[in-house]
Amino acid sequence: MSNLFNQFWPYTIDGLSLGAIYALMALGYTMVYGVLRLINFAHSEIFMIGTFAVLGTLHLFGMPTNVSGFALVGLLIVLALVGGAASGGSAVILEYVAYRPLRRHGASRLAALISAIGASLFLQQLFARLVVPAAFDLPKEKGALPVQGHFVQKSNVIHIGSFELSNDRLIVIVGAVLMMLLLDVFVERTKLGRGIRATAQDPETAVLMGVNIDRIVTATFAIGGAMAGVAAALYMLRFEETRYDVGFLLGIKAFTAAVLGGIGNLRGALVGGVLLGLFEMYGSAIFGSEWQNVVAFSVLVLVLMFRPTGILGESLQQARA
Amino acid sequence: MKLTGAVALSTMLALGASACGGDSDSGGGGDTVTIGFMGDLTGENSGIVIPPKQAAQLAIDEYNATKPKVKITLKTYDSQGKGEQAVPLAKQAITKDKIAGLIGPAFSGESAQVDPVLEEGKVPSISASATNAALATHGWKYWHRLIANDNVQGAGIGGFIATQLKAKKVFIIHDSSEYGKPFAETVKATVTKAGATTSTDAIDVQGSDYSSTVNKVKAFAPDAIFFGGYYAQAGKLIKQLREGGVKARFLSGDGSLDKGLAAGAGGTTADGSIIGCPCLIDPSGTAGAASKKFADAYKAKFGADTAIYSAEGYDAATAFIAAVKAGNTTPEKINTYLSTIDIAGVSKQIKFSPAGEPTATDVYVYQVKGDQLPLLGNSKNATVK
Numbered sequence: 001m002s003n004l005f006n007q008f009w010p011y012t013i014d015g016l017s018l019g020a021i022y023a024l025m026a027l028g029y030t031m032v033y034g035v036l037r038l039i040n041f042a043h044s045e046i047f048m049i050g051t052f053a054v055l056g057t058l059h060l061f062g063m064p065t066n067v068s069g070f071a072l073v074g075l076l077i078v079l080a081l082v083g084g085a086a087s088g089g090s091a092v093i094l095e096y097v098a099y100r101p102l103r104r105h106g107a108s109r110l111a112a113l114i115s116a117i118g119a120s121l122f123l124q125q126l127f128a129r130l131v132v133p134a135a136f137d138l139p140k141e142k143g144a145l146p147v148q149g150h151f152v153q154k155s156n157v158i159h160i161g162s163f164e165l166s167n168d169r170l171i172v173i174v175g176a177v178l179m180m181l182l183l184d185v186f187v188e189r190t191k192l193g194r195g196i197r198a199t200a201q202d203p204e205t206a207v208l209m210g211v212n213i214d215r216i217v218t219a220t221f222a223i224g225g226a227m228a229g230v231a232a233a234l235y236m237l238r239f240e241e242t243r244y245d246v247g248f249l250l251g252i253k254a255f256t257a258a259v260l261g262g263i264g265n266l267r268g269a270l271v272g273g274v275l276l277g278l279f280e281m282y283g284s285a286i287f288g289s290e291w292q293n294v295v296a297f298s299v300l301v302l303v304l305m306f307r308p309t310g311i312l313g314e315s316l317q318q319a320r321a
Numbered sequence: 322m323k324l325t326g327a328v329a330l331s332t333m334l335a336l337g338a339s340a341c342g343g344d345s346d347s348g349g350g351g352d353t354v355t356i357g358f359m360g361d362l363t364g365e366n367s368g369i370v371i372p373p374k375q376a377a378q379l380a381i382d383e384y385n386a387t388k389p390k391v392k393i394t395l396k397t398y399d400s401q402g403k404g405e406q407a408v409p410l411a412k413q414a415i416t417k418d419k420i421a422g423l424i425g426p427a428f429s430g431e432s433a434q435v436d437p438v439l440e441e442g443k444v445p446s447i448s449a450s451a452t453n454a455a456l457a458t459h460g461w462k463y464w465h466r467l468i469a470n471d472n473v474q475g476a477g478i479g480g481f482i483a484t485q486l487k488a489k490k491v492f493i494i495h496d497s498s499e500y501g502k503p504f505a506e507t508v509k510a511t512v513t514k515a516g517a518t519t520s521t522d523a524i525d526v527q528g529s530d531y532s533s534t535v536n537k538v539k540a541f542a543p544d545a546i547f548f549g550g551y552y553a554q555a556g557k558l559i560k561q562l563r564e565g566g567v568k569a570r571f572l573s574g575d576g577s578l579d580k581g582l583a584a585g586a587g588g589t590t591a592d593g594s595i596i597g598c599p600c601l602i603d604p605s606g607t608a609g610a611a612s613k614k615f616a617d618a619y620k621a622k623f624g625a626d627t628a629i630y631s632a633e634g635y636d637a638a639t640a641f642i643a644a645v646k647a648g649n650t651t652p653e654k655i656n657t658y659l660s661t662i663d664i665a666g667v668s669k670q671i672k673f674s675p676a677g678e679p680t681a682t683d684v685y686v687y688q689v690k691g692d693q694l695p696l697l698g699n700s701k702n703a704t705v706k
Contacts, residue, residue, distance in 0.1 A: 007536045007540055010536045010539075014532040014533070014536070166564075238530075239529050240587065241529065285533060285536070288523060289524055289531070289534045290497050290522075290523035290525060292525060293528070
């Protein structure tokens with residue numbers, strides 16, 4: 001306990017920056033669930049693809065080293081665009097290949113779930129066996145793929161007493177909040193956003209109202225994927241390393257965050273993500289770092305037991321996304 | 322009619338098969354002896370298994386080149402470091418391939434599962450890299466290893482931290498694995514006995530965010546940090562520690578003795594870190610002329626420098642070769658020979674205690690410099706700048 005009190009601010013900042021990444025990924029899960037009632041297990045691989053796209057871009061343009069200040073923000077915007085495009089694109093392709101045929105044939109939700117798991121495994125192994133060795137000129141190594149050298153100059157931006165805030169954590173938190181505000185505005189104000197909310201509320205009536213379901217679904221996957229892509233860029237900024245299975249643990253935690261906040265609820269994803277990040281950090285401070293995952297999944301169990309609809313409860317359709 | 326015909330046909334086939342398959346026992350009848358090598362040859366940690374395999378191949382090829390009466394063949398078994406893959410391979414090796422001995426398994430986890438199978442099949446084994454101390458406590462008669470166990474390694478590194486580094490506060494981190502945890506605890510016990518205060522934390526092997534551990538290290542402000550685990554995690558850990566502003570010296574054990582450590586930490590971040598190992602990697606012959614001769618031959622044959630456990634793999638093969646040279650070609654006779662062997666190897670004196678442990682117990686320390694890991698010296702007397 002004393003550990004937590006002495007180091008309260010570092011743990012809180014770490015929890016917030018971890019939670020920011022969870023929140024962005026949780027958006028993907030929550031949006032797809034809200035519109036299709038499908039848990040997209042392959043979303044974790046969408047994130048992984050985003051990290052590889054960012055890694056590839058960095059390598060392609062020669063590894064910049066020790067970037068800081070405004071150049072860093074600029075670089076990050078570029079990486080976020082690349083990651084968002086790669087992840088969003090993969091999500092759309094994924095939907096087209098793995099879920100749309102099932103929807104066409106009116107298959108049960110269970111079939112779609114199985115397809116999701118299959119897609120997830122397929123993408124993981126595709127990257128492990130083919131893409132990584134081919135693109136990065138490594139033997140069929142299943143290990144971590146570190147970005148060579150530092151590309152970010154990590155430094156403390158704010159330093160008040162024992163309160164330290166490093167630039168990368170600050171960027172992660174600010175970046176995630178910005179993206180969520182953007183998404184909020186998009187879903188509230190634009191026509192496509194209205195269409196998404198309508199489809200989430202009642203697909204059949206939405207069709208009667210002239211909403212093109214297929215386009216809505218594609219847009220949902222694209223946006224959810226793009227959010228995961230931005231999360232991937234922020235992740236690469238923080239950890240400068242990726243693996244073929246980097247999505248696995250993060251995906252489960254992000255899903256937990258989505259459930260915690262209220263699945264189908266966009267603001268719930270933010271709340272859930274941040275809370276989960278904080279719980280994990282505080283839990284590891286009190287019990288020891290190896291209990292971090294235990295804390296995260298205990299939260300999931302407790303939420304499902306006592307408040308299955310999540311903290312914010314309401315769903316995407318309740319016009320308060 | 323049809324049934325009788327089928328019965329007759331199958332009887333003929335069975336008789337034919339037994340006549341053909343009548344190979345004599347364990348390669349003793351022919352003029353080749355098969356020695357197996359088992360370990361993770363294509364998986365995540367193959368970087369520390371391929372060097373001993375190549376070194377064993379080198380030793381056997383050198384022997385076969387002398388045109389002996391009984392040649393040796395090396396047969397490799399890729400277990401990917403996993404017990405569930407290793408056990409069926411071991412069974413196949415004993416019953417189908419009739420190996421006379423096994424070099425390996427490479428890792429402690431798979432050894433715990435495979436060694437009972439070998440014991441039952443009465444096939445001798447020498448591991449070049451499985452360091453878990455518990456392996457020697459089962460009373461196995463056919464098991465040997467040519468690398469000092471983690472208790473010895475832990476005591477050696479712990480002694481180095483306390484005596485040479487004179488650290489008064491040591492932060493111990495491990496990865497909760499069957500290898501890392503007991504190893505870290507041995508180091509902790511050693512430095513505590515020497516009067517240092519310690520604090521412990523564990524990391525999750527699958528996770529990437531060690532900020533919780535970094536915060537604890539910062540709060541403790543140690544003189545030295547020891548990590549029991551593998552290089553993939555060690556590299557990340559060093560990186561996050563340095564980013565968090567922790568300047569204390571980082572130490573780890575044989576699982577981190579790989580270039581992947583520096584790569585994971587990035588650039589020169591890992592420079593100055595000390596990695597201990599009961600293994601000897603000595604291409605310049607600092608410890609003795611034999612290691613330089615071996616390193617040169619290895620480089621000539623494989624085009625790469627010797628790496629972790631290659632000297633030990635070479636010595637394991639040498640032990641089997643010596644047994645065959647002395648006229649022992651069955652597993653039983655080879656095992657008896659191994660209990661009395663006493664010859665000089667390139668990594669240490671090849672001699673086993675009754676339990677199968679090597680009698681030589683030196684621990685060596687290496688210092689990270691760029692992406693190289695040059696030998697600093699013996700843990701008992703090496704000095705660090």
